[in-house]
Amino acid sequence: MSPSPVAILGAGPIGLDAALACLDAGVPCTVYEAGESAGAQVRAWGHVRLFTPWDLNVSRRIRGHLSAADHPVPYGDACPTGAELVANLLGPVAELPALRPRIRYRTRVAAVARGGLLKHEQIGTGTRAAAPFTLLLDTPDGEDTAEAGLVLDCTGTYAHPNALGDGGIPAPGERALDDRIIRTLPAFDDPDRWAGTVLLVGAGKSAQTAARELAALPVTRLEWAVRDPRPDWGAIPDDALPGRRELVYSSQALAAGAGARTTVHTGVRVRALRPDGDRVLVRLATAVGERELSVDHVVSLTGYTGDATLYRQLQVHECYATGAPMNLSAALLAASGAGADCLAQPAPGLDQLRTPEAHFFILGAKSYGRLNTFLLRTGYEQVDALFAGGYEWVAEGA
Numbered sequence: 176m177s178p179s180p181v182a183i184l185g186a187g188p189i190g191l192d193a194a195l196a197c198l199d200a201g202v203p204c205t206v207y208e209a210g211e212s213a214g215a216q217v218r219a220w221g222h223v224r225l226f227t228p229w230d231l232n233v234s235r236r237i238r239g240h241l242s243a244a245d246h247p248v249p250y251g252d253a254c255p256t257g258a259e260l261v262a263n264l265l266g267p268v269a270e271l272p273a274l275r276p277r278i279r280y281r282t283r284v285a286a287v288a289r290g291g292l293l294k295h296e297q298i299g300t301g302t303r304a305a306a307p308f309t310l311l312l313d314t315p316d317g318e319d320t321a322e323a324g325l326v327l328d329c330t331g332t333y334a335h336p337n338a339l340g341d342g343g344i345p346a347p348g349e350r351a352l353d354d355r356i357i358r359t360l361p362a363f364d365d366p367d368r369w370a371g372t373v374l375l376v377g378a379g380k381s382a383q384t385a386a387r388e389l390a391a392l393p394v395t396r397l398e399w400a401v402r403d404p405r406p407d408w409g410a411i412p413d414d415a416l417p418g419r420r421e422l423v424y425s426s427q428a429l430a431a432g433a434g435a436r437t438t439v440h441t442g443v444r445v446r447a448l449r450p451d452g453d454r455v456l457v458r459l460a461t462a463v464g465e466r467e468l469s470v471d472h473v474v475s476l477t478g479y480t481g482d483a484t485l486y487r488q489l490q491v492h493e494c495y496a497t498g499a500p501m502n503l504s505a506a507l508l509a510a511s512g513a514g515a516d517c518l519a520q521p522a523p524g525l526d527q528l529r530t531p532e533a534h535f536f537i538l539g540a541k542s543y544g545r546l547n548t549f550l551l552r553t554g555y556e557q558v559d560a561l562f563a564g565g566y567e568w569v570a571e572g573a
């Protein structure tokens with residue numbers, strides 16, 4: 176296959192939307208997807224119900240392409256599960272006849288570079304901008320390479336969980352116990368699997384969802400470790416999203432002692448973990464000293480940050496605080512702060528998406544670095560911003 180001008184990394188919702196934008200622009204693209212099918216990471220949390228309704232989860236482009244193919248387009252106030260998002264939206268989009276041949280599944284992009292140039296060479300010059308990107312691919316048939324003139328990194332964050340130790344580094348013992356620590360949101364559909372005591376670490380939406388589910392299991396004692404001494408659980412006044420509002424209520428109630436078998440430890444840090452036969456001994460630092468808990472399961476839901484090693488050889492300027500691309504991070508922090516309502520975020524402009532590396536963009540959940548306010552709607556707006564100024568410059572990247 177001759178090189179496509181555009182390489183899209185990841186067939187999640189934002190990668191697929193970007194691919195449709197390329198089709199609309201008449202610019203050939205190739206989508207490289209590590210998983211077996213589209214929406215592989217959404218599939219991993221398929222049992223979770225989104226708190227945003229269909230009307231916020233379907234882009235203008237996706238709606239147009241599915242309608243044109245006479246495929247039903249989900250709409251309305253109902254909030255789908257991740258599995259429903261894949262079955263009713265991402266799967267059908269990926270199967271569109273114009274898109275299907277452009278997606279290479281089970282193909283992981285291991286690294287991206289500028290052909291012929293090292294990271295520190297030709298800083299910001301036209302020579303650098305004109306050099307094609309070279310991609311290292313891990314495929315079912317072994318390693319391969321590809322070229323592209325423009326690269327859109329839409330690889331998400333969910334495969335890269337944060338550590339649970341104090342300050343975000345692994346707690347002593349954490350790495351040795353890695354295979355015993357669950358770092359993605361489980362389904363909790365088999366109560367017996369959760370018999371005994373569960374240590375849950377984290378306070379974001381995934382941790383709150385896990386706490387609500389675990390607190391309802393009759394065979395489970397929940398010890399919930401929360402770093403903030405007085406968590407507000409991300410409460411938003413007059414929250415327009417009922418699913419998010421109810422999750423906050425549930426966490427507030429558990430913290431107030433509503434769970435018969437639940438203890439919420441606020442203002443604590445995980446100091447260390449060590450194996451104790453089939454169990455794990457966890458040392459927590461609290462305001463009044465240290466305490467040790469013996470638990471059967473450890474669930475760490477402390478957030479996710481995208482894989483920056485992928486573009487390590489490129490001139491990407493990351494924010495020193497969030498890890499997001501600098502311009503976008505500065506705009507987000509200035510506009511709303513790290514904990515603000517994701518519905519109230521400003522729509523991104525092309526300049527905010529740019530990095531010093533011409534023709535390389537990070538889009539989707541990964542573009543938010545450590546900020547957890549990303550919404551699908553935001554990602555679709557990023558694609559709008561990228562393609563809004565006409566398509567010539569996209570093709571010129573080739």
Ligand SMILES: Cc1cc2nc3c(=O)[nH]c(=O)nc-3n(C[C@H](O)[C@H](O)[C@H](O)COP(=O)(O)OP(=O)(O)OC[C@H]3O[C@@H](n4cnc5c(N)ncnc54)[C@H](O)[C@@H]3O)c2cc1C
Pocket residue numbers: 184185186187188189190207208209210213214215216217220223224225226227282283284285329330331332333334360381485538539540541549550551552554
């Ligand atoms: C539990 C959970 C609930 C959420 N709920 C909501 C919600 O209610 N509303 C909302 O708007 N947002 C929600 N989000 C946030 C966000 O919208 C989703 O994470 C969304 O899936 C992000 O889309 P994406 O396309 O950026 O990334 P992803 O969906 O993560 O897709 C990335 C794709 O890239 C692939 N990939 C990864 N690495 C590589 C590589 N090196 N090479 C090739 N392919 C690769 C993956 O397999 C995956 O298919 C939620 C997130 C989580 C985790």
